[in-house]
Amino acid sequence: MKKKAEERKNQILRAAFQAMSVQGYNSVTLQSIADHAEVSKGVVHYYFKNKEDTLSQLLEWLTNKIYNYELASVNSESTPLGKLKAYVNSVFVAPEKNAKFYRVYLDFLSQAGQNETYRKINHHFYQNCWGITSDIITSGQKTGVFEQNINIENTSKTMRAIIDGLLIQWLMNEDINSHQYYKETCYQSFLDLLKVN
Amino acid sequence: MKKKAEERKNQILRAAFQAMSVQGYNSVTLQSIADHAEVSKGVVHYYFKNKEDTLSQLLEWLTNKIYNYELASVNSESTPLGKLKAYVNSVFVAPEKNAKFYRVYLDFLSQAGQNETYRKINHHFYQNCWGITSDIITSGQKTGVFEQNINIENTSKTMRAIIDGLLIQWLMNEDINSHQYYKETCYQSFLDLLKVN
Amino acid sequence: MKKKAEERKNQILRAAFQAMSVQGYNSVTLQSIADHAEVSKGVVHYYFKNKEDTLSQLLEWLTNKIYNYELASVNSESTPLGKLKAYVNSVFVAPEKNAKFYRVYLDFLSQAGQNETYRKINHHFYQNCWGITSDIITSGQKTGVFEQNINIENTSKTMRAIIDGLLIQWLMNEDINSHQYYKETCYQSFLDLLKVN
Amino acid sequence: MKKKAEERKNQILRAAFQAMSVQGYNSVTLQSIADHAEVSKGVVHYYFKNKEDTLSQLLEWLTNKIYNYELASVNSESTPLGKLKAYVNSVFVAPEKNAKFYRVYLDFLSQAGQNETYRKINHHFYQNCWGITSDIITSGQKTGVFEQNINIENTSKTMRAIIDGLLIQWLMNEDINSHQYYKETCYQSFLDLLKVN
DNA sequence: AATGAATGAGTATTCATTCAT
DNA sequence: GATGAATGAATACTCATTCAT
Missing domain, CATH: 1.10.357.10 (Tetracycline Repressor, domain 2)
Structure with a gap:
């Protein structure tokens, strides 16, 4: 479902924004983005290259x-x-x-x-x-x-x-x-x- | 000799400037700074904490x-x-x-x-x-x-x-x-x- | 699976025992522990802090x-x-x-x-x-x-x-x-x- | 002078004892031994192989x-x-x-x-x-x-x-x-x- | 005799990425 | 779709040792 995927991506992007604002570009990890989004690390790689x-x-x-x-x-x-x-x-x-x-x-x-x-x-x-x-x-x-x-x-x-x-x-x-x-x-x-x- | 040490530090700072302008803050390594200064890696640690x-x-x-x-x-x-x-x-x-x-x-x-x-x-x-x-x-x-x-x-x-x-x-x-x-x-x-x- | 993780940890501990008995506390490296356990270096860090x-x-x-x-x-x-x-x-x-x-x-x-x-x-x-x-x-x-x-x-x-x-x-x-x-x-x-x- | 050298060595050994009792075998450095003996690092190497x-x-x-x-x-x-x-x-x-x-x-x-x-x-x-x-x-x-x-x-x-x-x-x-x-x-x-x- | 600048080998640790389940 | 176990490349840092002065 396209709608669902779009929501997932937005959820991750919001989490990434949150994580980056705290840790900075170089210190932010995919793990911490996943944590903020309350999903597993694999999900981030599923929706983003x-x-x-x-x-x-x-x-x-x-x-x-x-x-x-x-x-x-x-x-x-x-x-x-x-x-x-x-x-x-x-x-x-x-x-x-x-x-x-x-x-x-x-x-x-x-x-x-x-x-x-x-x-x-x-x-x-x-x-x-x-x-x-x-x-x-x-x-x-x-x-x-x-x-x-x-x-x-x-x-x-x-x-x-x-x-x-x-x-x-x-x-x-x-x-x-x-x-x-x-x-x-x-x-x-x-x-x-x-x-x- | 104090003079020599000061020159060394300046030499390393110039190299660091050069290296950072090319690689950026997060990608610059002490190794590349040392390379730019044409000294060994240890020297950078000798003059800087x-x-x-x-x-x-x-x-x-x-x-x-x-x-x-x-x-x-x-x-x-x-x-x-x-x-x-x-x-x-x-x-x-x-x-x-x-x-x-x-x-x-x-x-x-x-x-x-x-x-x-x-x-x-x-x-x-x-x-x-x-x-x-x-x-x-x-x-x-x-x-x-x-x-x-x-x-x-x-x-x-x-x-x-x-x-x-x-x-x-x-x-x-x-x-x-x-x-x-x-x-x-x-x-x-x-x-x-x-x-x- | 919890069982699997427990086995993995035991496998690593056995390897650490083996490695330490040969090399001693100070000379043992995480690499050699990983080698003895026949896993990659990262695995040791995955199971132990x-x-x-x-x-x-x-x-x-x-x-x-x-x-x-x-x-x-x-x-x-x-x-x-x-x-x-x-x-x-x-x-x-x-x-x-x-x-x-x-x-x-x-x-x-x-x-x-x-x-x-x-x-x-x-x-x-x-x-x-x-x-x-x-x-x-x-x-x-x-x-x-x-x-x-x-x-x-x-x-x-x-x-x-x-x-x-x-x-x-x-x-x-x-x-x-x-x-x-x-x-x-x-x-x-x-x-x-x-x-x- | 043999006497002087002997004293120097004893001075260093006492310093090494002091340093090791605090830092332990693996953490003790020749630098810290030299510091305890109030001599330069080179001196230790001069008297010991x-x-x-x-x-x-x-x-x-x-x-x-x-x-x-x-x-x-x-x-x-x-x-x-x-x-x-x-x-x-x-x-x-x-x-x-x-x-x-x-x-x-x-x-x-x-x-x-x-x-x-x-x-x-x-x-x-x-x-x-x-x-x-x-x-x-x-x-x-x-x-x-x-x-x-x-x-x-x-x-x-x-x-x-x-x-x-x-x-x-x-x-x-x-x-x-x-x-x-x-x-x-x-x-x-x-x-x-x-x-x- | 003594100094300390310079070297570089060696290692713990982090983390993006992959992939079997 | 989703998970997280596994990998291994990359890097800061320490320190014994050497050697020119």
Whole structure:
């Protein structure tokens, strides 16, 4: 049954996410993924070709989940500034979630240097993210809230850079309470880049 | 002789940097570090307590080297805009060097989630970097090239975020020629943040 | 299947005994234990946590085996003197077996100085051994073959000391034929201690 | 200078004894011996061929020291019973000394199974020990305190067995206060064997 | 005589992967 | 489909020994 198999895979991917967020890319074992999923070790190999395949699919599943969440948040708003605010809120969603995701995501980024597949999946994620901000900027320029001569591509890339860069800084920080501070810093820098007076 | 030992350690750290930039944090072996340094495996253990100690000292050595280079570049200029430009040039120094450093640096960042020591060394590096931009902003505000009401702390963090975020994007990019593009994007976003007309 | 696992462990313990009797505690490797058991190295780690765990269980298995053999031998006799003789015969069972066991046992005793676990297992073995002679002495005192005012505890300890001490002397001896001589010396000294005229 | 070299060797042997009593035969390193002797690692190799040679000479030095001490103690007494008492006192000299010596001695005994040299040195020590008790028994038989028909050889071996066996038992004991108890048990068993009314 | 830097052989341990049941 | 027993490659680390200084 296809449905069942899909559920099994999701169950394992969730377990892999959980395991990796605790142990890190290099320390996570198929055994611990199986343990988190409450299945036997053989099951993981039954649904995934090998360890790399499992983690590749985790990266894909994870980045899609994040992208879809951000997209839905932005689409729930109608004004450009509303969308921008919603985007930042969806990115800085909550300390625990951000920490968990970025720990895992950083691991994948560091692996991507040696791994073509991860690099491609991540590149697709980037394009999705750039698309979100491109749309926001375009709509803002149409309604005149953002300046006209802003380079959309450059700014989208910079905006994602700020998000990644700030969340990495926040992750390296001992002070988990700084989450709100980093969110506001991020939003303010977006306004500066878009020259919202 | 102390001098000799110091040279030996540097030789090994250079080799470790080389090895890690090729193989990544998890795949690098003490054997390959020894091979790169053209010494026997035992030598690495003679000068460093263990693998983690070796790589900790590599991170420290590396971030200090980068910081000192950036600082010297900035200090070689006298005007705020000259310093800003010099900073960006020193950060985006050359494709090969950036790729090598950021591959290794990303590995350490991803390990930092599980490793207090790495986190601390990196935090010190961050503070040094924030210090560089703080000084530039302060001098720019004094001479009136930058706006007065810019929050120095927030902006310094954002600027480092942009650097990290953009260089990670560039690293994930297949097109190595985009280095110049990312450098210019970085510089332009700095001007926007500092509200240079 | 539980039964199968138990057999596997016994197979490995027998192999460990064999390997240790030849190579000694410090020279025995998990590889050589695996070789003796005709399994792969990984199997040993599958059934035992680590090397120390393997050898701990070997000591326990071994001392229990010896104790049970001695107990059964003594119980097969009904008279005190018969039991005493049976005990000595079961202890000095055969040159090859004694040599094999005492070589291994001495290794464990020497490790026990640094190893709490070994010390505990050995202490339990001692208590079992003292129990055997205590019972023999008690029954001999009841029937009047042994003197009444013998201190059972002291004598039991001395008897075990004689066994250990003589078998160590025999083991250090080049002359393997002296086994019979040491057995008789042991038995005679027991009679002296129990004041059998 | 021969004198100086002899002192150096003794200094190293004392250090080796100290180190081995703490770390055990297998864990002791030439480095730790050198550390205890407060000399460099190279010095040990300068005065001894290799590790085994160092430890062989330690065993010889140690057993000779013990033997000479026991012999002197016995010779300081004139009556057979006095000598016997002195012997037991010299053997059970003090808890710390006994523990230190027997820990090291047991290590050597366990190695002797694989090491001809250790076996030979130990055999010589045994002969010396048997000689002490033989002399005591002979003198006791002459004066009539001990029974005439005691087999001197057998009894000497049994007496050493009791000493070794009891001190091993004591060493395995958690209760260091039992030293006195074991000494008395030893002495009483000697009286029983020698049939002193 | 003495030092300690350098070597490299040897080993416990981990874990992805396979496959018989 | 699912299990988990078995395999063995890979690697950090220790330490006796050598030897240039």
